[in-house]
Amino acid sequence: MLKGRALKFGDSISTDHIIPGRYAHLRSNPSELAKHVLEDADPTFAAKVKPGDFVVAGNNFGLGSSREHAALVIKMAGVSAVLAKSVARIFFRNAINSGLPILICDTAKINDGDELEIDLTAGTVRDITNGKELEFNKIPAVMLAILNCGGLIPYIKKYGSFKLE
Amino acid sequence: MGKTLAEKILSQKSQSEAKSGSIVIARVDLAFVQDTTGPLTVKQFQNSGFERLANPTRSVLFMDHAAPSPNYGLSNDHKLLRDFGRQSGATVSEVGGGVCHQIVAESLAKPGDVIIGADSHTVTAGALSAFATGMGSTDVAIALALGETWLRVPESIKIVLSGNFPDGVYGKDLILYLIGQIGADGATYKALEFGGSGVDNMSMSARLTIANMVVEAGAKAGLFASDKITREYLASQGRSNEYQPISSDDDASYEKTINIDMAKLEPMVAKPHTVDNTAPVTEVRGTKINQVVIGTCTNGRLDDLAIAANILRGKKRHPQTRLIIAPASRQVILESIQAGYIQTLIEAEAVILPPGCGPCLGLHQGVLGSGEVCLSTSNRNFRGRMGSPKAFIYLASPATAAASALTGEITDPREVI
Numbered sequence: 133m134l135k136g137r138a139l140k141f142g143d144s145i146s147t148d149h150i151i152p153g154r155y156a157h158l159r160s161n162p163s164e165l166a167k168h169v170l171e172d173a174d175p176t177f178a179a180k181v182k183p184g185d186f187v188v189a190g191n192n193f194g195l196g197s198s199r200e201h202a203a204l205v206i207k208m209a210g211v212s213a214v215l216a217k218s219v220a221r222i223f224f225r226n227a228i229n230s231g232l233p234i235l236i237c238d239t240a241k242i243n244d245g246d247e248l249e250i251d252l253t254a255g256t257v258r259d260i261t262n263g264k265e266l267e268f269n270k271i272p273a274v275m276l277a278i279l280n281c282g283g284l285i286p287y288i289k290k291y292g293s294f295k296l297e
Numbered sequence: 298m299g300k301t302l303a304e305k306i307l308s309q310k311s312q313s314e315a316k317s318g319s320i321v322i323a324r325v326d327l328a329f330v331q332d333t334t335g336p337l338t339v340k341q342f343q344n345s346g347f348e349r350l351a352n353p354t355r356s357v358l359f360m361d362h363a364a365p366s367p368n369y370g371l372s373n374d375h376k377l378l379r380d381f382g383r384q385s386g387a388t389v390s391e392v393g394g395g396v397c398h399q400i401v402a403e404s405l406a407k408p409g410d411v412i413i414g415a416d417s418h419t420v421t422a423g424a425l426s427a428f429a430t431g432m433g434s435t436d437v438a439i440a441l442a443l444g445e446t447w448l449r450v451p452e453s454i455k456i457v458l459s460g461n462f463p464d465g466v467y468g469k470d471l472i473l474y475l476i477g478q479i480g481a482d483g484a485t486y487k488a489l490e491f492g493g494s495g496v497d498n499m500s501m502s503a504r505l506t507i508a509n510m511v512v513e514a515g516a517k518a519g520l521f522a523s524d525k526i527t528r529e530y531l532a533s534q535g536r537s538n539e540y541q542p543i544s545s546d547d548d549a550s551y552e553k554t555i556n557i558d559m560a561k562l563e564p565m566v567a568k569p570h571t572v573d574n575t576a577p578v579t580e581v582r583g584t585k586i587n588q589v590v591i592g593t594c595t596n597g598r599l600d601d602l603a604i605a606a607n608i609l610r611g612k613k614r615h616p617q618t619r620l621i622i623a624p625a626s627r628q629v630i631l632e633s634i635q636a637g638y639i640q641t642l643i644e645a646e647a648v649i650l651p652p653g654c655g656p657c658l659g660l661h662q663g664v665l666g667s668g669e670v671c672l673s674t675s676n677r678n679f680r681g682r683m684g685s686p687k688a689f690i691y692l693a694s695p696a697t698a699a700a701s702a703l704t705g706e707i708t709d710p711r712e713v714i
């Protein structure tokens with residue numbers, strides 16, 4: 133069970149909003165890189181995010197570049213899950229591979245600052261602030277297994293290769 | 298039931314019945330990284346406990362995004378990639394070789410391949426009938442180690458093209474039009490399959506431009522069947538033996554079909570700050586431009602530079618508009634020199650960059666300042682993409698870009714050609 137505060141964003145938050153190319157020289161220095169997380173979408177985000185918070189967004193979250201650093205810096209900021217109406221596919225894979233849960237659900241009813249409770253196994257999001265409950269889309273089995281291992285590297289270390297069953 | 302191109306390739310590479318919606322494990326024919334995603338791939342490969350690449354000769358490390366390196370942080374990343382290349386046997390494509398996607402097209406991709414790259418524009422190779430898709434660094438690290446990856450077989454949208462491009466209209470205008478129609482998430486998780494009579498005479502260069510940008514509609518792949526044009530292109534690259542016919546079945550099942558009459562298209566732009574914010578160039582005519590960029594993996598090929606040179610021949614750029622040319626590869630710049638295009642462009646007061654990604658991702662070689670407006674032939678105009686988050690980026694074809702460099706404002710290329 134995950135519990136935390138919703139930090140709300142709009143539609144089409146690209147990987148350039150999350151961590152732009154002008155910081156490419158910091159990619160091998162993740163803790164420095166993470167100071168710029170979501171800077172071009174909300175310059176105050178890095179200062180206000182607290183461990184356990186959720187990034188809650190609209191459509192097509194994470195569109196653009198394949199840079200995995202976009203998922204990594206969100207995880208490093210202490211964000212425990214990303215919720216969005218829809219997610220760009222490369223970002224979706226990168227988040228799961230980094231061990232960052234990413235849930236597709238109707239985020240319209242969640243307001244900035246709402247307290248949320250997420251049950252990954254049951255597939256439910258409870259908005260404690262407004263009392264509403266949402267369901268999120270099932271994650272494919274192979275991705276759920278990767279997420280349950282904490283990411284792709286621990287998954288591969290455990291299983292040696294991809295297992296579809 | 299027949300198969301789409303995506304289903305056909307993935308069935309072959311997974312030795313299974315790959316139907317859309319199912320998940321398969323597919324053999325990977327080519328896996329690559331570039332210099333901003335590769336260092337993390339190397340680290341994750343080492344973390345994974347694997348010691349050998351599954352297929353060293355089909356594993357490539359490209360130095361293109363920051364080439365030559367503009368600062369020592371990136372120089373250290375380059376060093377790390379070169380060291381890994383030496384130890385693992387992976388090919389290192391050095392500074393000056395060009396953009397990964399162009400080199401993949403020129404030398405590596407062939408019909409029927411599955412290609413995985415740690416760069417979202419890996420989809421470019423779909424022009425050569427390869428199932429090519431971008432992934433993150435860790436996915437590619439594991440593909441390098443195992444020689445395979447898991448893929449959800451995408452549903453396909455069929456794009457049926459008819460007619461021919463009118464004067465002043467190109468592949469770039471077509472893909473901008475399509476993205477504007479379906480939106481930046483109009484093809485998320487899906488393959489776009491291009492067909493119809495309009496494709497028959499379409500150059501490989503135009504196909505590469507179109508496939509390059511399918512990811513801007515969220516697509517996982519953008520696929521063309523192999524044909525006479527594919528065969529001729531491979532032959533021109535000394536790779537005749539790598540051709541194989543591959544096409545979808547007539548009774549394949551598509552999520553939907555979109556018809557486009559190419560004869561009705563007009564020059565297009567994508568306005569700031571999203572690629573699907575498109576408009577005919579006539580709508581933004583007269584917008585003042587500080588910098589024009591012609592090149593990159595989207596439009597940095599020989600015929601793109603030819604279009605620009607033909608418009609700029611004997612003329613000069615507008616004094617208030619900088620003109621930057623980023624040829625996509627060493628082959629492109631060499632052929633452009635031989636054809637005289639580079640001389641023409643320099644005489645028009647353009648700056649010629651080394652082959653590579655140039656200013657496209659805001660890292661070096663033409664970074665935009667606050668309030669500046671750029672017209673670029675690249676593929677993304679997100680806020681902050683090319684430098685300051687307060688800059689404005691328009692995307693257009695090389696013809697529109699060259700015409701606008703002459704006048705200093707967004708110009709319909711049909712007025713100058």
